[in-house]
Amino acid sequence: MAEGTRFKGLEEQLKRQEIRTQGIMDNWTATEKQLRDVMAADRQHLEEKIESSNNELKNLIAALSNQFGAAMRTVHGDRGILQTPTGHSDRQNHLGRTEENFGENRQFLQLAIPRMEFPVFDGGNPREWIRKSQKYFHTFHIPDSQKMDMVEIFLEGKADIWYQGFKISRGVTNWENFTVELIKRFGNVKQLDPVEEFSKLQQTSTVKTYQEKFEELMVEVAIVVPSLPESFYISCFLSGLNDEIRSMVKMHDIGSLSEVFKKPKLQESANEAYANKYSPVAKLLLSHQRAVGEGISKAVEPLLYRVTQIGNWNHLLLRKSPQ
Numbered sequence: 001m002a003e004g005t006r007f008k009g010l011e012e013q014l015k016r017q018e019i020r021t022q023g024i025m026d027n028w029t030a031t032e033k034q035l036r037d038v039m040a041a042d043r044q045h046l047e048e049k050i051e052s053s054n055n056e057l058k059n060l061i062a063a064l065s066n067q068f069g070a071a072m073r074t075v076h077g078d079r080g081i082l083q084t085p086t087g088h089s090d091r092q093n094h095l096g097r098t099e100e101n102f103g104e105n106r107q108f109l110q111l112a113i114p115r116m117e118f119p120v121f122d123g124g125n126p127r128e129w130i131r132k133s134q135k136y137f138h139t140f141h142i143p144d145s146q147k148m149d150m151v152e153i154f155l156e157g158k159a160d161i162w163y164q165g166f167k168i169s170r171g172v173t174n175w176e177n178f179t180v181e182l183i184k185r186f187g188n189v190k191q192l193d194p195v196e197e198f199s200k201l202q203q204t205s206t207v208k209t210y211q212e213k214f215e216e217l218m219v220e221v222a223i224v225v226p227s228l229p230e231s232f233y234i235s236c237f238l239s240g241l242n243d244e245i246r247s248m249v250k251m252h253d254i255g256s257l258s259e260v261f262k263k264p265k266l267q268e269s270a271n272e273a274y275a276n277k278y279s280p281v282a283k284l285l286l287s288h289q290r291a292v293g294e295g296i297s298k299a300v301e302p303l304l305y306r307v308t309q310i311g312n313w314n315h316l317l318l319r320k321s322p323q
Helices: 002-076 088-112 126-140 144-153 157-170 175-186 194-199 207-224 230-240 243-249 257-278 280-292
Strands: 303-310 313-320
Touching: 126 175, 126 207, 144 175, 157 175, 175 207, 194 207, 207 230, 207 257, 230 243, 230 257, 243 257
Parallel strands: none
Antiparallel strands: 303 313
8 A cells, every 4th residue: 555655656756757847848949949040030131231241342343343444534535545536626625534534533543552651750861761752752743832841740859850940040941952951961971962972973892882872862963953864864974983894885875874874784794704714813803993993902013904805805914014
């Protein structure tokens, strides 16, 4: 009897556990269904958002393509790239359309301009700062009337203090006069007159070193005297070369600065190649000549040499001096 009652109690407990377990399973199933519904809704929302973003991107690309096409038509005109407008009236209409549409496409065309910071000047190396500033003005087409307003913002330390005093005593100046006064104030003694230094420049080592110094001074001279022709710079470069290189370079027709920079290097290389090939003594003389300019040291004074031209080659003839 007692055993039957106990079994009956256990059965009731098992039934209650089954009912409780079933309730938990039902709750879990309902929760799982809710989670799946939420995930499905979120997924659908995400897919809709991605599709919307793709449509916006396609529209943006189409707009940029239209702007690019309008810009190209502005540059080349409605007649196409290969055709040229004929007649005075057509040319005037073409120019009119170009000026009218340039403002609308300015923002699109400026996308290709690289980012470039204006250099800060605190008193060190004024020539390098002037070159970088000139590059910035040229890249972004800064008009002369706005240059000094921009420059004043990027002066720091003693340079800013000096310019504030300069404005009080001398008034507002232009970019050309400013660079001259800047070099006077912050340049070394040799940099006070770039035109004088430029006119006295001579080759004392390699052609490459001479060219680098020449180009550095040429920029400053062009700022002070902007109207000098290219032929002037060609003559100045030739006059500063060593005699043995200058005489050979002048035998060629030179029409540009790029040619006058190239030919002396070729001549210098030819001299070195011949010296290395035919005479160790010539190699010694050539290296010593680079170190001291055009002179020959006392260590090699017993050796005399001269350069003669045979055909298109430079031949270095060496002989001992008479005792």
